[in-house]
Amino acid sequence: MKRKNIIFICTDQHRKDTLSAYRSNTICKTPVLDQLAKESVVFDNTYTTCPVCTPARGSMQTGLYPSKTGMETNSFQTGCRTHELSDVPFLLNRRLESVGYRCGYTGKWHLGVGKDKTATGEGKALLGILEKGFLEVAPYIGRGCVPTEIGYIGDDFPGHGNGGWRFPQFEQYLKxxxxxxxxxxxxxxxxxxxxxxxxxxxxxxESTIEYYLVERAKAIVDELSQDDQPFYFQLNFWGPHEPFFAPTKYLDMYRDVEIPENPSFSEDVSDGPRIYNLIRRPEVSWDFFQDTLRHYYACTTHIDAQIGRFLDYLKEKGLYEDTMIIFSADHGDNQGCHGGLENKSYSMYDDTTQIPLFIKPARAQYEGYHQDAFVGTCDIYATILKEAGYEPTDAFGYGDGRPLNDFIDQPDLPWSDEIMCEGMGAFSVIVTQRMFRKGRYKYVFNGADKDQFFDMEADPNEMHNLIDDPSYADDLYRVKNVCADWMQEHGDIIRDAFCKLNHLKEWETLYKEIDTK
Known part of the structure; x- marks a missing residue:
């Protein structure tokens, strides 16, 4: 019997609360994804490995946390140790190829500029940086990574892409x-x-980048499905990440709509982590974010409609029921939360660290449900491989991932109540961060800045930092120790430093001896 096809649809910087499937009472309209959710396992507590594009996308392709791939911030920025994805045997598509799958890809990449650094404006900018003496670019001259260079069938869109609007392939399509x-x-x-x-x-x-991507997706799937081999295909939208260029049709749906203020917009953040101010707008009213959100919602509804076009195509081709469809995003977007934060990174609130995740099995008439297990980006990698029939035979296994496939038929499957999210910041300022969920509690290690501790059941909007609350001291101590154990088990490179700074494990004993002298 032919193995099932697998399609992964990925959006960029997509707030989970824009989807009514998450019971968010959102103004944003996404009827296509709402219907897909009804046919899927909807994971209510999915966390990205990192709330930044390159690190999260690196985890999708490797099953590893960013501290292991070296892609800890956006490529060719301060704090990123690996700027171009390496063609190694455990890459997602290489594992899939080994069990007979054909693999396709289109849309946002952001895991390298490719071998030809003169091919795009981003690549030319890097060469300009090299001329100024930034030698970290030099090792990548003449080598690099875009999808077709590592075996994918499809399109190469090097670098970040800035929404995809200026790529030569898109301009040729318009022409x-x-x-x-x-x-x-x-x-x-x-x-x-x-x-x-x-x-x-x-x-x-038809002139939008989103419409074009679906046209490319249809053409690539046509090619992938020509023979009896199963296929894996990944469709990656640049939106709703900015630039928020919204078609009139969809902007009209929100142009005059009043969008309620984010519950944490007016939060007193004077005693919060100082590093978060790097993404906080000074002296701005809610009107600013209301206008941004109108465009953001319009872009999201537009993408939803284009996903609908793609799903209709799969149904017309007779592929829909024989295909596992995964929908998720790389990370979220602040959009005015916690005192006017925008963009992502630096902060570790759920606004950016939580992501949507739907898994529709390759079968007809599946009745979907909501699953509250703590899962993450690396688990998507493992789930795709298990669906394809790949059985790990080496120590790498599924990397840091755990297959989610059994949740399709076992809603009560035993599962860990722990999940980690990493951070290194972005731009030219870096800060080592870890966000750790343990049951109802959420702990944020902010390196050289102030840590945070939240009771997510009592405070789902994360507005009351309990890090210095003596009534939570025992819970904080327990969660920190479990976090250290998680780091030990997963080989987190900051584990020893984390324990030293927090006087945990072997360092706890040493500091107690010092304190008693």
């Missing part, structure tokens, strides 16, 4: 189809690091 792209009312923030580029696409829906 071939007599389309022109018109974006009006573009605004770009004036402050350093602003994450506020918005605009309105007044040209036809």
């Amino acid at each position: 071939d189809n007599n389309l022109s792209l018109s974006i009006i009312n573009q605004t770009t923030g004036k402050l350093p690091g602003d994450h506020s580029t918005v605009g309105e696409v007044t040209s036809p829906i």
Whole structure:
């Protein structure tokens, strides 16, 4: 019997609460994903490995946490030790190829610029940096990584992509189809690091990057499904990550809608971690984020409609029921939470660390349900491999991942109540961070800054930091020790430093001896 096909649809910087499937009472409309959720296991507590694009996407391809891949911030930025994904045997597609799958890819990559560093504006910028003496770029001259260079069938979109709007393939598509792209009312923030580029696409829906991606997805799946081999295909949207260029049709749905203030927008953050201020807008009203969210929601609804086009295509081709479909995102987006945070990274709130995850099994008429187990990005890697029939035969196994496949038929499957998320910041300032969930408690290690501790049952909006609350001291001590154990088990490179700074494990004994002298 032919093994089932597998499709992974991934959005970028996608807030989980934009999906009514998560019972969020959201204004944002996503009817296609709402229907997909009804046919899927919907994971309510899914955490990214890191709330930054490159690290999270590296985990999708390797099953490893960013501290192991070396992709701990965005590629070719401070704090990233590995700037181009390496072609190693445990890459997702290489494992899939070993069991007879054909693998395809289109859309956002952000795991390398590729061998030809002159091919894109980003690559040319890197060469300019090299000329100024930044030697970390030098080892990657003449080598690099884009999807087709590591075996994927499909498209190469090097680097970050800035929404995908300027790639030559997309521009050629517009030319071939007599389309022109018109974006009006573009605004770009004036402050350093602003994450506020918005605009309105007044040209036809067919002229958008999202529509183009679905056209490419259909063409690639046509190629992958020509023979009896099963296939794996990954469709990666650049949105709803900014620039928030929303088609008029969808912007009209939100243009005059009042969007309620985020519950934590007016939070007093004067005693919070100082590093979070790097992504906090100074002296801004909710009106700013309300306008941004209108565009963000419009982009999300547009993407939902394009996913619908792709799912309709799969049904027309007779592929839908024979395909496991996974929907998720790399990380979330702050959008005004906790005193006006924007973008992502630095902060470790659920706004950016939690992500959506649906898994529709390859069968007809599956009745979906909600699963509250703590799962993560690396588990997606493991789930895809297990569905494909890949059985680990070496010490690598599924990397840091755990297959989620058995949840399809076993809602009460025993599962750990622990999950980790890593951080190193972004831009030119780095800070070692770990977010650890243990049951109802959430602990955030902020390196050289103030730590955080939340009781998520009593405080789901994370507005009351209990790190110095004596009534929670015993719980904090227990969670820190379990966190250290998790680090030991998973080979986290900061484990010893974490224990030393917190006087835990072997360091606890030593410090007690010092204190008694």
